[in-house]
Amino acid sequence: MAGENYIPTVDFNxxxxxxxxxxESYHEYTIEFYQPIFDWLNKYLSEPNRTIxxxxxxxxxxxxxxxxxxxIFDILEEYQNEKGGKVTVNWYYQKDDVDMLESxxxxxxxxxxxxxxxxx
Amino acid sequence: MEKDFKVYSFYKQMQVNSVILSFxxxxxxxxxxxxxxxLKKKSLKDDPNIGRRIFSIFIExxxxxxxxSAEKSYSLAEDRPIGVGFLLVSEAEDCYWVSSSNLxxxxxxxxxxxxxxxxxxxxxxSLKAFYKEQRRAPQRTDSPGANIGLIEMVRKSNNxxxxxxFDMDNDTSIITLTVKxxxxxxxx
Numbered sequence: 001m002a003g004e005n006y007i008p009t010v011d012f013n014x015x016x017x018x019x020x021x022x023x024e025s026y027h028e029y030t031i032e033f034y035q036p037i038f039d040w041l042n043k044y045l046s047e048p049n050r051t052i053x054x055x056x057x058x059x060x061x062x063x064x065x066x067x068x069x070x071x072i073f074d075i076l077e078e079y080q081n082e083k084g085g086k087v088t089v090n091w092y093y094q095k096d097d098v099d100m101l102e103s104x105x106x107x108x109x110x111x112x113x114x115x116x117x118x119x120x
Numbered sequence: 121m122e123k124d125f126k127v128y129s130f131y132k133q134m135q136v137n138s139v140i141l142s143f144x145x146x147x148x149x150x151x152x153x154x155x156x157x158x159l160k161k162k163s164l165k166d167d168p169n170i171g172r173r174i175f176s177i178f179i180e181x182x183x184x185x186x187x188x189s190a191e192k193s194y195s196l197a198e199d200r201p202i203g204v205g206f207l208l209v210s211e212a213e214d215c216y217w218v219s220s221s222n223l224x225x226x227x228x229x230x231x232x233x234x235x236x237x238x239x240x241x242x243x244x245x246s247l248k249a250f251y252k253e254q255r256r257a258p259q260r261t262d263s264p265g266a267n268i269g270l271i272e273m274v275r276k277s278n279n280x281x282x283x284x285x286f287d288m289d290n291d292t293s294i295i296t297l298t299v300k301x302x303x304x305x306x307x308x
Contacts, residue, residue: 006153026156026179028149028186029264060172062179063266070255096168099176099276110252 007033008058012040017050022057025065034068041075048083052076057092057120058100066103073111080113088114095119138211146193146204147186152179159209163216167304173276174209174216177299180269181220182207187265189222190292219298229285229293239270240280247275277301 008025019041027033044050054076061069079085091104101117108115134142141159143151159178163171189203205222224232242250251271260267274281282298 005157006149026152026183028152028183031259031264060175060179062176062183063268063272064183064264066268067255067259067266094168097172098169099172106248106252110256 008061010037012044014044017052018055019052020055020057022055024060025058026060026062028064030062030064030068034065038071038075041072045075045079045083045085049085050079051086052079053088053090055090055092056104059094059097069107070110073107073113077111077113088116090116090118092118092120134210139208140211140216141209142207144204144206146195146202147182147189147207148195148198148202149186150197152182152186155182155207170216170301170303173301174218176276177218177273177301178207178209180273181218181297181299183265184269184297185220185222187263188224190225191223214303216301216303217298218301219296221294221296223288223292224285224295226291226293229295232295233283233285235270236281236283239274242274244275247271251275273299 006024006026008021008023010021012019021037054072056069073089076085076087076089080087089108091107093100093104101119104115104117108117140162141155143155145151156175156179160171160175163174185205185207186203189205191204192201193204194200195202203222205220208217208219208221210217239247239250251268254268254271255266257267270281277299279300279302282296282300284296286294286296288294
């Protein structure tokens, strides 16, 4: 899925297990917008023992999106705990963006996943 | 329009108060992305962190208007009624102001006001805890919003929410929500 200025770019690779979401996300109806993403993810994770790298490379997202991201992390955490998955989250932030770094830190406190906070 | 309304004085007031952006009308997704884009170009060049925070607060206020304004306009593009309101970003010597204004049903005034008073009473740590708790709470069934926008605005600005209500008619009020963002102090 290619992004516009309020819709993120979503690139999920079925074969490599590298899932990436990047850009801006401030759609007003994120429940509807993110539904296909959750559908894909749930189908992908029905197979146990996958190794997954989830890259977040966001420049901005609204509070509505913030809930959807937490839901993604919950799904990944459950996959790791119950289906033998190995999940790594790479949270990228522009090196001067203190708020984006803090947002990544706060997610890492809320779920039990390997989180790398990576400036670029 | 009442006959004493003067476009000139309205415009002059905006000039004198260094208004960066103002809009009144239906806050559609498409319009919001255009306004936000122009705001980003203007504000990011000074200080990237302040610019990003203005952008973020502007989006949250705009989406509150879109979702919660009691005045709606049907959008063909979005195929649903969307909120009508007023958005304003202005600059002073030591800060920026980001505001929204829209109609609200009187029965909702007390709840909104109580929520703002509660959020304004919290220190940084309690605000973070409240944010996390509310983000974890189940999605409200009557709104697609995340219910953390007001908290986010205070966390981004480090200033209290300025919320005010004015009577419009028997069952409607005007709400104004203003967030102040301090500019970084320049040391001499």
